Amino acid sequence: MTANIAHFNGELMPLDRIHISPLDRGFIFGDGVYEVIPVYQGVPLRGREHFERLQRSLDEIQLPNPHGVDEWMALVAALLAHHPGDQSVYIQVTRGVPPKRDHVIPKGLAPTVFMMCQPLSTPSREAVENGVACVTAPDFRWEKCHIKSTSLLGNVLARQVSVEAGATETILIRGGFVTEASSSNVFVVKDGVVAAPPRDHLILLGITYDLVTRLAGEGKVRLEIRPIAEAQLRAADEIWLSSSTKEVLAVTTLDGKPVGTGKPGPVFRRMHALYQEYKRKLAAGRTVAA
Ligand SMILES: Cc1ncc(COP(=O)(O)O)c(C=O)c1O
Structure with missing residues (x-):
């Protein structure tokens, strides 16, 4: 079997040859941030936007970015040369390896940079055609959910709620309003109008969320960004x-009850088509406006 080539601190090497210190602040404190970029036929989807979000996450945790966006894109291209086809690129930057364990943020430490590829697994045809089940749970995470932090215990525990219910995702409710799901953003549709929760610190501003709002604008789908009350989630079409x-x-299905007709609705089918069209243009190398 050929080695799974990954990136570690500026070098490409087999994934199983990478060794990370137990003192790395990513390991000890979850002190790091990450990105996941989908790649279709070698072309990253909104790669620059992912690295712009990485910059915002790094700014929030006061960690200088080891690379500019162009450098990051070149590093991704070098890694992708070893991984043809549809991939998901995982990028993680942690605060590095200090001499001892101490909460205080150390000065002048070199960050740890790690990147790997995994084959992209997009939803099955069955999931697209029939939809998926979700359950709800209280959003018990911290109040800086806009940072794409590697400290994901809250999200892991939230996801486990749906695992145990045999569902695909856990939709989270904070103070009576929908925030997001354990590793996805949430939209609702009522009477043909799409609503998305506000872009604040209580959600991760998904690159896909952003793309969906743009595609809605271009595709003449009405979309509002506004708080979504739990009752509106439960009454959504x-x-x-x-x-x-x-x-x-x-x-x-939501908490075991059908959503609307219990089948993917017409506004979803329109948005799914717009999204697939966007992907097709991307892979064909045509200019993509959104
Ligand atoms: C908590 C959370 N919200 C939203 C998203 C969706 O973000 P994106 O569209 O950038 O993948 C993710 C992605 O992993 C996530 O973990």
Whole structure:
């Protein structure tokens, strides 16, 4: 079997040859940030936007960015040379390896940079055609969910709620309002109008969320960004999830009850078509406006 080539601190090497110190602040404190970029036929989807979000996450945790966007894109291209086809690129930057464990942020430490590829697994045809099940849970995470932090215990525990219910995702409610799901953003549709929760510190501003709002604008789909009350979630005609690997996916049962007709709705089918069209143009190398 050929080695799975990954990137570690400026070098390409087999994944199983990478060794990370137990003192790395990523290991000890979850002190790091990350990105996941979907790649279709060698072309990263909104790669620059992912690195702009990485910059915002790094700024929030006061960690200088080891690379500019162009450098990052070149590093991704070098890694992708070893991984043809559809991939998901994982990028992680941690605060590095200090001499001892101490909460205080050390000065002048070299960050640890790690990147790897995994084959991209997008939703099955069955999931697209029939939708998926979700459950709800209280959003018990911290209040800086806009940082794409590697400290994901809250998200892991939230996801586990749906694992145990045999569902695909856990939709989170904070103070009576929908925030997001454990690793996706959430949209609802009522009377043909899509609503998305506000772009604040209580959600990760998904690159896919952003793309969906742009595609809605171009495709003449009415979309509002506004708080979504739990009651509005439960009364929605359609519910969608979005993420870099889920793309746009319809939720057809919520807490065991059908959403709308219990089938993916017409506004979802329109958005899914717009998204697939966007991907096709990207892979064909045509200019993509959104
Ligand atoms: C908590 C959370 N919200 C939203 C998203 C969707 O973000 P994106 O569309 O950039 O993948 C993710 C992706 O992993 C996530 O972890």
